[in-house]
Amino acid sequence: xTAVSQTPKYLVTQMGNDKSIKCEQNLGHDTMYWYKQDSKKxxxxxxSYNNKELIINETVPNRFSPKSPDKAHLNLHINSxxxxxxxxxxxxxxxxxxxxxxxxxxxxxxxx
Amino acid sequence: GNSVTQMEGPVTLSEExxxxxxxxxxxxxxxxxxxxxxxxxxGLQLLLKxxxxxxxxxxxxxxxxxxxxxxxxxxEKGSxxxxxxxxxxxxxxxxxxGADGLxxxxxxxxxxxx
Numbered sequence: 001x002t003a004v005s006q007t008p009k010y011l012v013t014q015m016g017n018d019k020s021i022k023c024e025q026n027l028g029h030d031t032m033y034w035y036k037q038d039s040k041k042x043x044x045x046x047x048s049y050n051n052k053e054l055i056i057n058e059t060v061p062n063r064f065s066p067k068s069p070d071k072a073h074l075n076l077h078i079n080s081x082x083x084x085x086x087x088x089x090x091x092x093x094x095x096x097x098x099x100x101x102x103x104x105x106x107x108x109x110x111x112x
Numbered sequence: 113g114n115s116v117t118q119m120e121g122p123v124t125l126s127e128e129x130x131x132x133x134x135x136x137x138x139x140x141x142x143x144x145x146x147x148x149x150x151x152x153x154x155g156l157q158l159l160l161k162x163x164x165x166x167x168x169x170x171x172x173x174x175x176x177x178x179x180x181x182x183x184x185x186x187x188e189k190g191s192x193x194x195x196x197x198x199x200x201x202x203x204x205x206x207x208x209x210g211a212d213g214l215x216x217x218x219x220x221x222x223x224x225x226x
Contacts, residue, residue, distance in 0.1 A: 004155075031211045041150075041199055041221075045213025055211040090155060099144045099163070099205040101214055105155040 003027050004104035006091050012110045013081060020077045021107045023091030030096050031055075032074035034066060037088040037106070049074055050096060081111045114139045118202045118217035125192055126225050133187040133220045135176075135202035143206040145169075145178055145185040146214065150199045159187075159200070197224045 004025045013019055025032065033056075034046040048056040052068040063079045078085060091104040118135040125131060137143065147159040147169070160169030165180035176187045185202060202217040 033211075033213055035213070041219040043156075043201065043214075043216040043219075048211040048213055050211040056213060058213075092156075094211075096210070099207060100146070100158060100161060101205075102158070103148075103156040 004091055004093055004102050006089075006104040006107050008107060009105065010108050010110075012112065014112055015081055015083060017081050018077070018079045019081060019109075020075055021089055021091075021109075023074045023076070023104055025072055025091075025093040025102070025104075027093055027102060028095070029093040029102075030071050031094045032068065032071075033092040033094075033101065034074065034076050035090040035092060035103075037090060039087070043090070047074075047076075083111050085109060086111045114143070114204060114206060114215040116202050116204055116215055116217035118200075119220055120218055122221040122223050124223045124225065127194055128191045129224075131187070131189040131192045131196075131222070133200055133202075133222070135185045135187065135217060137183050137185065137202070137204050139183075139204055139206050141206040142180075143204040145176070146203040146205070147174070147176055147185070147187050148201045148203060148216075150201065150219070152198070156201065192222075192224050194224045194226055197222055 031050045033048045047066045049068045068074045088106045092101040094101045115138045144163045146161045148156040149159045160171040162169040162178035168177045199219045203214040
């Protein structure tokens with residue numbers, strides 16, 4: 001009965017590979033987000049989607065492409081992975097009209 | 113733009129000590145304010161929030177009061193436990209319920225020693 005879930009929890013891969021991270025929420029929310037947490041624990045918004053529509057696209061390389069097949073899912077595909085992409089990626093969700101966001105457990109990505 | 117400043121730590125305290133983690137913010141509007149906690153190896157959990165000036169958020173013995181005049185939202189707890197060891201993030205939202213991201217501070221690593 002996890003509210004916001006992400007898979008995989010850990011991802012170790014080589015530079016240049018393409019990988020995807022999946023996120024699902026069962027809270028009935030209509031807005032979902034991706035955040036990146038760097039090695040110093042700093043959290044920064046990457047993308048937000050409302051009702052499957054892209055709302056925020058911060059200054060993120062276009063190697064990162066989010067996809068929202070429905071309101072409950074927001075996946076993140078990363079092409080041509082680089083060393084600097086190593087981080088923890090958090091998915092979150094909220095309901096439009098509410099400002100509280102609920103976070104998933106994170107995906108720890110290590111690019112070698 | 114919006115920003116959140118908090119003491120980075122690590123902050124090391126003995127069990128049962130009084131805790132204060134300072135947080136100040138800059139925002140163009142009237143934001144909602146949050147404290148999130150991240151336990152080792154886990155995701156972020158909402159600890160407490162306040163949506164307007166003079167509101168006090170509280171949970172699990174932690175409290176924070178929204179002070180508009182000093183643009184602050186300091187986190188306090190009267191008697192900390194070893195299990196409170198975690199990273200604490202102050203955050204704000206001025207989206208009014210829209211799809212904007214939260215603006216986070218850099219996090220404060222709290223270590224409680226028995």
